[in-house]
Structures are given as structure tokens and as C-alpha cells.
Amino acid sequence: MNNLIIDKLIKVINNTKANNKKFYEEYGWEQLLHLYQQSLVTEYELKEIDFSNFDxxxxxxxxxxxxxxxxxNKNNSDKWIVGCHGYSSSKESSALSTYLFDNLGYNIMVFDFINHGESIDGYVSFGVNxxxxxxxVLDHLINNFQVEHLGLIGFSMGAFTVNLFSVADKNYIDKYKVKFTISDSTYMFIKQVFKTILVFSNQQFQDYVESFMDKIIEKYQKDYKINVLEYDIVKLIEKNEKTVPTLFIHSKKDLVTYPKDSEALFKYRTKISKQDQILLFDTGAHVKTQLEHTSDYINAIKKFLQSIDLLK
Known part of the structure; x- marks a missing residue:
């Protein structure tokens, strides 16, 4: 019985393609991208972002x-921004969330994580995969395009991934010419995210989740060869020798990930980076502060880039 419950919980965690599969089959990624763009502009207007060059x-x-x-970018730029979407999202969503950088002179690369969008099936690990x-993606970008420097922006699961990149290996920064990262609505602890996703996905599992978390993580490692706890981001920060400036963004009203996690990471990183910044909005749903506070969001990014001499 317990094994059946564990398998069911893992299936819930990895049910990340269901929402968009039909759209891809019927419309394709291009139509989906433009549907998202038209919908967001209609709902939020987004006058601060120029979409005239969106094709x-x-x-x-x-x-x-x-x-x-x-x-x-229309200005023949060699600056790049790479966008990393959140759990159960896709490249089309992060394309829109990252598009403000087109107005700042950057080329844009976004992609589907494993078991998301159109990428191959696999297992969501909230960090490792x-x-x-x-x-x-960065290897492909560096090897196939002219890159003077690049930045990374991530949202929720993508934010954690970006944070992990910035402290996982000091050689990554020089190899990929990364100059900054932006972390929107991150989390700190992978185990907590597994629990949150399961509770949000289906309330009937709420009573089971806590008691089965260790078994789920054990099954990931034993059966799928994925050690989801491989990276302890706090320990990585403590032993880190090199990183890049990071801008943390979060809403104090976020009900999915905790703004205190962004605050804690910002505080931990003061030992290794004096150029980090943090912006906490008083209102806004999870990964929605760019839409609900567009001007302040964009101005914060501009201020951050100016502070590290990447925006004139």
C-alpha cells in the first residue's frame, strides 16, 4: 500500500506536461507564445515593455x-539573457517574463526544463536535473553564438536553479561569461518544495505528504538515480570562492515560496558578494510581481545593472 501511495505522489509531482500538451499538438510553440503574449498584454497592458519587435x-x-x-535583438547585440521558467511552466512563459531585456539591448534564450513543455520526459528534481x-543550454549558446557576456534570470524553480548555478562551481562563471543573475521568487530547501507542490496539487494527499517525503526522496535516488538533496545551497555559499551579483525579487504575499527564503539567501551571500540587491514587494501573487508592479520591477533591474556597470 505504501509503495502505491509513493508512486502516486511521484506521479503527481511529475504531471507537468498535461496542461500544455494539447496546445502544442494543436497550435505549436509559436502560436502558444503569441497567445500568451496577447493574453498578458490584454490583461495587464504592460505599456512599459515594448513588444513591437516581438516576432x-x-x-x-x-x-x-x-x-x-x-x-x-534588433541592435546586433552580443549580450545575452537566459530565462529559466518555474515548475509546471514552459519556455513560452519565460520568454514573456524575460522579454523586458530586449528593451535593454539583450538577445534572449529560454528553454523547457526536463519533463516540461516540449523537452524530453524525465523527472522533476527542483534543482539537480x-x-x-x-x-x-549554456554550452550550446557559448558554442553557437557570439557572446560578450550573459545574465541569468529564473522564476521559482528556475530561480533556485539560477541561484545554484551561481555557487555550484566557480569555473562556470568564467566559462559561460556570466555577469549577473536575477532570482525571482526562489526557495531554499528542495524537500520543502516537494511537500508544497504535493499539498497544492491535491488536498487529499495532505495527510500523507509529511510521512512519505523521505520515502519519495529515497525512491528518486534508488530507482531514478537522482539525488535531489545533492546540493545544499547554504553549504555551497559558505565554501564558495567566486560568484556574481544577484538581484533577489519576491512578494511578501507569496503563498507558494517564502519571501524569507530570498531574505535568508541574500543575507548568507553577503559573505561572498557585496553587490547583491533585494526587492520585496508588499503585494503580488507567486511570480506575478513583474505583471503587478511592472514599472518598479523594470526600474529595479535597471538600477541593479547600472550598479554593476552593465547598463549605461
């Missing part, structure tokens, strides 16, 4: 695994 996205399939799309996917 021209191109598709890349990296290593026959990861589906990515990219957008070249996601970091590996990001590294594959």
Missing part, C-alpha cells in the same frame, strides 16, 4: 533533449 523567435533542439527558443539542463 522573429527561432527554435533550437539541444542534444535531442531540450527545446529552446531564442530572440535576436534543472541545473544540468541549464548547463547544456
Amino acid at each position: 522573429g523567435w527561432e527554435k533550437k533542439i539541444i542534444n535531442n533533449r531540450i527545446h529552446a527558443i531564442y530572440h535576436i 534543472e541545473l544540468n539542463a541549464l548547463l547544456e
Whole structure:
């Protein structure tokens, strides 16, 4: 019985393609991208973001695994921003969330994590598989495009992945020419995220989740060869020798990830980075502060980039 429950819980965690599968089959990624764009502009107006150059996205399939799309800036830039979406989201969503950087002179690359969007099936790990996917995308970008420097922006699960990248290996920063990261609505503890996702996904599992968390993580490691607890981001920060400036963004009203996690990471990182910044909004749903506080959000990013001499 217990094994059946564990399998069911893992299936719930990895039910991340169901929402968009039909859209991809009926419309394709291009139509989905423009449907998202039109919907957001209609609902939120987003006058602060110029979408006049929004056409021209191109598709890349990296290593026959990861589906990515990219957008070249009209000013022939060699600056890049790579966007990392959140749990159960996709490249089309992060394309829109990252598009403000087109107005700042950046080319844009976004992609589907494993078991999301159009990328291959697999297992969501909230960090390990996601970091590996990001590294594959960065390898492709560096090897196939002219890159003077690049930045990373992540949302929720993507934010954790970006945070992990910034402290996981000091060689990554120089290899991929990363100059900054932006962490929107991150979390600190992977085990807590597993629990949160399960409770949000189906209330009937609420009584089971706590008692089965260790068994779920054990099954990941034993059966799928994924140690979801491989990275302890606090320990990585403590032993880190090199990082890049990070801007943390969070809503104090976030009910999915905790703003205190962003505050704690910001505080921990003061030992290794004096150029980090943090912006906490008083209102806003999970990963929605850009839509609900667009001007302040964009101005914070501009201020951050100016402070590290990347925006004139």
C-alpha cells in the first residue's frame, strides 16, 4: 500500500506536461507564445515593455533533449539573457517574463526544463536535473553564438536553479561569461518544495505528504538515480570562492515560496558578494510581481545593472 501511495505522489509531482500538451499538438510553440503574449498584454497592458519587435523567435533542439527558443535583438547585440521558467511552466512563459531585456539591448534564450513543455520526459528534481539542463543550454549558446557576456534570470524553480548555478562551481562563471543573475521568487530547501507542490496539487494527499517525503526522496535516488538533496545551497555559499551579483525579487504575499527564503539567501551571500540587491514587494501573487508592479520591477533591474556597470 505504501509503495502505491509513493508512486502516486511521484506521479503527481511529475504531471507537468498535461496542461500544455494539447496546445502544442494543436497550435505549436509559436502560436502558444503569441497567445500568451496577447493574453498578458490584454490583461495587464504592460505599456512599459515594448513588444513591437516581438516576432522573429527561432527554435533550437539541444542534444535531442531540450527545446529552446531564442530572440535576436534588433541592435546586433552580443549580450545575452537566459530565462529559466518555474515548475509546471514552459519556455513560452519565460520568454514573456524575460522579454523586458530586449528593451535593454539583450538577445534572449529560454528553454523547457526536463519533463516540461516540449523537452524530453524525465523527472522533476527542483534543482539537480534543472541545473544540468541549464548547463547544456549554456554550452550550446557559448558554442553557437557570439557572446560578450550573459545574465541569468529564473522564476521559482528556475530561480533556485539560477541561484545554484551561481555557487555550484566557480569555473562556470568564467566559462559561460556570466555577469549577473536575477532570482525571482526562489526557495531554499528542495524537500520543502516537494511537500508544497504535493499539498497544492491535491488536498487529499495532505495527510500523507509529511510521512512519505523521505520515502519519495529515497525512491528518486534508488530507482531514478537522482539525488535531489545533492546540493545544499547554504553549504555551497559558505565554501564558495567566486560568484556574481544577484538581484533577489519576491512578494511578501507569496503563498507558494517564502519571501524569507530570498531574505535568508541574500543575507548568507553577503559573505561572498557585496553587490547583491533585494526587492520585496508588499503585494503580488507567486511570480506575478513583474505583471503587478511592472514599472518598479523594470526600474529595479535597471538600477541593479547600472550598479554593476552593465547598463549605461
